[in-house]
Amino acid sequence: xxxxxxxxxxxxxxxxxxxxxxxxxxxxxxxxxxxxxxxxxxxxxxxxxxxxxxxxxxxxxxxxxxxxxxxxxxxxxxxxxxxxxxxxxxxxxxxxxxxxxxxxxxxxxxxxxxxxxxxxxxxxx
Numbered sequence: 001x002x003x004x005x006x007x008x009x010x011x012x013x014x015x016x017x018x019x020x021x022x023x024x025x026x027x028x029x030x031x032x033x034x035x036x037x038x039x040x041x042x043x044x045x046x047x048x049x050x051x052x053x054x055x056x057x058x059x060x061x062x063x064x065x066x067x068x069x070x071x072x073x074x075x076x077x078x079x080x081x082x083x084x085x086x087x088x089x090x091x092x093x094x095x096x097x098x099x100x101x102x103x104x105x106x107x108x109x110x111x112x113x114x115x116x117x118x119x120x121x122x123x124x125x
Contacts (some may be wrong), residue, residue, distance in 0.1 A: 032057040
């Protein structure tokens, strides 16, 4: 049936825009994953470069999953396959610090020293 109502027409227009936006993200993800696979299997690249290319692919998969372009489990499965290939070569990337939302946490050594030097607070009875 043809879309007749105004809301259905608007939904069709927004769907076209969304599909165009998602197409670009999916294309980027595919490109990054293919580059990572090639770096891991075919090309004789340095191990640090392999790890960097693979981490870029993982980041693009995470970004697509967070935007809802890919399902989160689909992205997790692809990331797992890439990381398994990377581990098979014996090249483990250095774990990147997880991005934090909100306030930044102070360095643990710097935060512990002033707390130890501060006097204990009095408690009320």
